[in-house]
Amino acid sequence: MKLIVSSPPHWHNDSNVSKVHFFLILALLPVAVFSVFTYGMHAARVISVAISTAVISEILIRRLFRKPASIEDGSAIFAGLLFALIMPASAPYWLIISGTFLGILVGKEIFGGLGCYPFNPVIVGWALSKISWPNYFNYDLASAEYNLNFDFRYPLYLLKKGGVETIADIGLVDLFFGQQAGGLGSGAVFLLLLGGLFVIYKGVYSWETPVSFAAGMVFMSTIFWLVNADMYANPLFHLLTGNAMIGIFFLATDFSSSPFTKWGKIVFGLSIGILTIILRAWSNYPDGVFFAILIMNLFTPLLDRINKKPTTAKVIML
Amino acid sequence: MNQLTLNNTEIEIIDFPEPKEIILPVRRYDGKEKALKIKDGTRLVTGEQIIPGLVSTVTGTVAGVEGLAFPDGDYTVLRIEVEGKDELSEHVKSEPEYLKKDPAKLLRLLNQANLKLSSKLSDIKTVIVSAVDPDPPAVIQQQLFRENEELIREGLELIKHITGAERVVLAVSGEQSDLAKKVAGGIAEIKLIKSKYPHSLPEIIANDIVDSDHSDQIGFLSIEKLLSAVLALKEGLPAVYKTVSIISKNGVVNYKVRIGTLLKELLKDIPIADNAKIILGSPLRGDSCYTTDIPVTGDVDMIYVQDSSEVYRFQNQQCINCGSCVEVCPLDLPVNLIGRYAEFSIFDKCRDLDIESCLECGLCAYHCPAGRSLIQLIRLAKKELTTQNLMTAE
Numbered sequence: 001m002k003l004i005v006s007s008p009p010h011w012h013n014d015s016n017v018s019k020v021h022f023f024l025i026l027a028l029l030p031v032a033v034f035s036v037f038t039y040g041m042h043a044a045r046v047i048s049v050a051i052s053t054a055v056i057s058e059i060l061i062r063r064l065f066r067k068p069a070s071i072e073d074g075s076a077i078f079a080g081l082l083f084a085l086i087m088p089a090s091a092p093y094w095l096i097i098s099g100t101f102l103g104i105l106v107g108k109e110i111f112g113g114l115g116c117y118p119f120n121p122v123i124v125g126w127a128l129s130k131i132s133w134p135n136y137f138n139y140d141l142a143s144a145e146y147n148l149n150f151d152f153r154y155p156l157y158l159l160k161k162g163g164v165e166t167i168a169d170i171g172l173v174d175l176f177f178g179q180q181a182g183g184l185g186s187g188a189v190f191l192l193l194l195g196g197l198f199v200i201y202k203g204v205y206s207w208e209t210p211v212s213f214a215a216g217m218v219f220m221s222t223i224f225w226l227v228n229a230d231m232y233a234n235p236l237f238h239l240l241t242g243n244a245m246i247g248i249f250f251l252a253t254d255f256s257s258s259p260f261t262k263w264g265k266i267v268f269g270l271s272i273g274i275l276t277i278i279l280r281a282w283s284n285y286p287d288g289v290f291f292a293i294l295i296m297n298l299f300t301p302l303l304d305r306i307n308k309k310p311t312t313a314k315v316i317m318l
Numbered sequence: 319m320n321q322l323t324l325n326n327t328e329i330e331i332i333d334f335p336e337p338k339e340i341i342l343p344v345r346r347y348d349g350k351e352k353a354l355k356i357k358d359g360t361r362l363v364t365g366e367q368i369i370p371g372l373v374s375t376v377t378g379t380v381a382g383v384e385g386l387a388f389p390d391g392d393y394t395v396l397r398i399e400v401e402g403k404d405e406l407s408e409h410v411k412s413e414p415e416y417l418k419k420d421p422a423k424l425l426r427l428l429n430q431a432n433l434k435l436s437s438k439l440s441d442i443k444t445v446i447v448s449a450v451d452p453d454p455p456a457v458i459q460q461q462l463f464r465e466n467e468e469l470i471r472e473g474l475e476l477i478k479h480i481t482g483a484e485r486v487v488l489a490v491s492g493e494q495s496d497l498a499k500k501v502a503g504g505i506a507e508i509k510l511i512k513s514k515y516p517h518s519l520p521e522i523i524a525n526d527i528v529d530s531d532h533s534d535q536i537g538f539l540s541i542e543k544l545l546s547a548v549l550a551l552k553e554g555l556p557a558v559y560k561t562v563s564i565i566s567k568n569g570v571v572n573y574k575v576r577i578g579t580l581l582k583e584l585l586k587d588i589p590i591a592d593n594a595k596i597i598l599g600s601p602l603r604g605d606s607c608y609t610t611d612i613p614v615t616g617d618v619d620m621i622y623v624q625d626s627s628e629v630y631r632f633q634n635q636q637c638i639n640c641g642s643c644v645e646v647c648p649l650d651l652p653v654n655l656i657g658r659y660a661e662f663s664i665f666d667k668c669r670d671l672d673i674e675s676c677l678e679c680g681l682c683a684y685h686c687p688a689g690r691s692l693i694q695l696i697r698l699a700k701k702e703l704t705t706q707n708l709m710t711a712e
Contacts, residue, residue, distance in 0.1 A: 001590060001592065001610075002592040002593060003590075003593075003594060003595060003596055003606070003607065003608055003609070004593055004594065004595045004606065004626070004629050005389075005595075005606045005607070005608050006595075006606055006632065006691070006694075007605075007691055007693050007694035007697065008597075008599075008601070008602060008603050008604055008605065008606075008678075008680050008683075008693055009601060009602045009603070009680030009681075009683050009684045009693065010595060010597050010601040010602075010604070010606065010622070010624060010629070010630065011321055011601040011602060011630065011684055012630040012683075012684055012686075012689070013321075013684055013685055015642075015685065015686075015687040016687050016688075016689065017635070017638055017687050017688055019687065020638075020640065020687050112636070113636070114636070114638050115636055115637050115638035115639045115688075116636070116639075203642075204640075205640070205641070206641070206645060255638055255639045255640040255641065256638065256639045260639065260640075260641030260644045260645075260652070260654060261644060261650070261652070262645075262650070304652065304655075307650060307652060308650065309672065310649035310650060310651055310672050310675045311525065311649075312521050312524075312525060312649065312675050312677070313521060313524035313525050313527075313528050313534075313536050314534075314535050314536060315520050315521050315524045315536050315537075315538050316436050316438060316442065316535055316536065316537050316538065317436065317520070317538055317539070318435050318436050318439070318445070318477075318481075318537045318538060318539040318543065
């Protein structure tokens with residue numbers, strides 16, 4: 001009789017890394033389909049180029065680093081898809097390829113791959129491209145060449161340039177159902193919300209970061225709004241536009257670059273929310289979600305120290 | 319049903335036939351040969367003290383002193399061949415009027431009856447008596463609680479008398495709260511336990527009961543031990559039996575077995591294929607055995623036979639920092655960091671992150687999507703810290 005010996009536990013809940021990313025990709029799939037309906041084959045082009053670049057560059061980089069390939073864990077596919085969904089539909093091939101490649105190389109693999117990087121690689125790729133080639137990131141004008149069945153103006157851009165009067169005619173319900181210009185998937189608010197709730201239900205990540213992120217945004221924008229409603233937009237407008245929803249559910253919650261303690265997550269989310277609104281109000285960029293997340297990624301190790309000392313009663317087994 | 323939900327089904331306890339031979343662990347083998355002054359062929363009777371702290375659980379003759387590797391280390395063991403007829407040692411005495419006697423004397427009597435009670439009873443202010451099995455899927459404590467209302471009531475009085483504790487708390491599952499009220503009324507408080515692991519673990523129950531300062535010492539004992547104590551005093555029966563849940567493909571069976579019965583005897587009706595796992599204890603905290611020539615000791619609650627198809631294989635994958643382990647840890651330890659530090663032999667960092675207080679409940683590794691063998695890493699770090707004298711031994 002040959003017996004197997006190992007350390008406990010001898011049970012497992014059957015989760016694995018591939019499953020985790022499968023759920024995340026599944027949650028984003030409706031958003032991707034929606035973007036194809038909205039922007040047509042342009043969206044399909046961006047998504048497929050981003051995903052294939054992410055997968056190929058991960059294979060090549062890991063081979064270069066002499067590490068086993070890790071495509072089956074799904075993280076590269078997820079990163080590629082997420083990157084595509086925050087790009088404008090007009091993004092040229094070279095921009096998508098270089099952005100995804102930089103994200104995977106500088107954002108992820110240089111630090112040792114999944115679980116080791118300090119910044120969200122998708123945002124790293126986006127930020128590098130955005131700062132290097134800002135003209136190609138014009139979400140607003142980029143949509144002009146497409147035949148959309150809604151206003152092609154990018155709401156946050158209008159707010160930045162024209163003030164509150166210019167957005168007065170934009171209905172919040174339209175925004176909620178994705179009738180807005182922006183990144184491919186960033187505008188599909190209701191689908192992102194559903195997808196986010198799905199992954200929370202599946203236990204991929206916990207509720208703290210998304211809820212506190214949203215709460216931070218509402219809190220800060222309410223203050224601005226109460227101080228001067230003629231200059232600053234209302235909290236719901238902020239929550240429904242730009243990259244708020246995709247940031248709340250899919251970017252801020254990234255495993256490696258966000259805290260793992262409960263209170264760390266709450267402080268992390270609140271800070272991102274508050275920073276986002278401050279950047280939207282006072283920075284040169286219309287949207288501040290990505291930069292807010294990048295800044296707070298920097299504080300993740302510090303926030304992880306917010307943890308109470310474990311207390312255990314002294315138990316004597318009689 | 320979730321694996322972590324505590325089992326609450328009613329499963330009858332069956333008397334297991336007397337074994338032909340038993341093995342009793344004498345002491346942990348620490349590398350030095352120490353002669354045990356007992357000759358082969360010496361006759362022992364049930365309840366007889368062999369050396370201080372070791373009581374024979376059968377009537378029979380000594381068949382040898384040997385070394386045996388248990389899952390938790392090497393032991394010197396005593397092999398005893400069992401005679402057909404049971405004979406009780408005259409040293410085990412009953413004391414029916416126990417509530418009127420001196421606690422110190424009762425403690426001595428109980429330890430003569432193989433109860434192995436801790437001697438530090440005087441500092442204890444709170445005693446928890448648990449009618450909940452600490453690990454699923456065993457159903458021993460709850461079953462014993464169902465079957466022995468009267469004796470348990472007497473036991474609660476006895477334990478209050480012996481320890482002089484201010485509080486006696488009876489921990490029960492929600493389903494048994496009515497019965498608990500009947501049993502504990504006027505003697506003990508009742509604490510309802512969520513019927514999900516790890517709420518059933520002694521340390522977690524204790525944490526829920528006492529205040530945050532945790533200065534008091536808390537005594538903990540199971541219903542089974544409480545019953546043995548009452549029976550020892552009331553009827554002069556030494557504690558030579560252990561109730562064990564045997565869990566296999568055939569379902570759950572509860573046996574009342576002699577302490578020292580070999581696993582191969584207990585598992586002889588269960589087909590065990592190659593590459594199966596035999597777990598001494600629960601699938602969450604128990605140790606897997608390399609052989610079935612190991613005896614049941616006083617602290618084995620269950621034996622779990624896992625088919626090779628159910629065996630989970632840990633991966634040597636890197637941590638993805640998802641935080642599942644921290645989320646499920648009953649003490650909110652940063653298990654992801656502890657695991658990584660242990661993996662790369664940075665043990666002093668593990669100590670800084672309070673690895674000492676880890677209960678090894680196994681939930682982190684149970685939930686880890688990367689399939690990391692976290693308990694193994696934690697044990698490695700604890701062991702290293704203890705050997706380097708950086709941490710006080712438990």
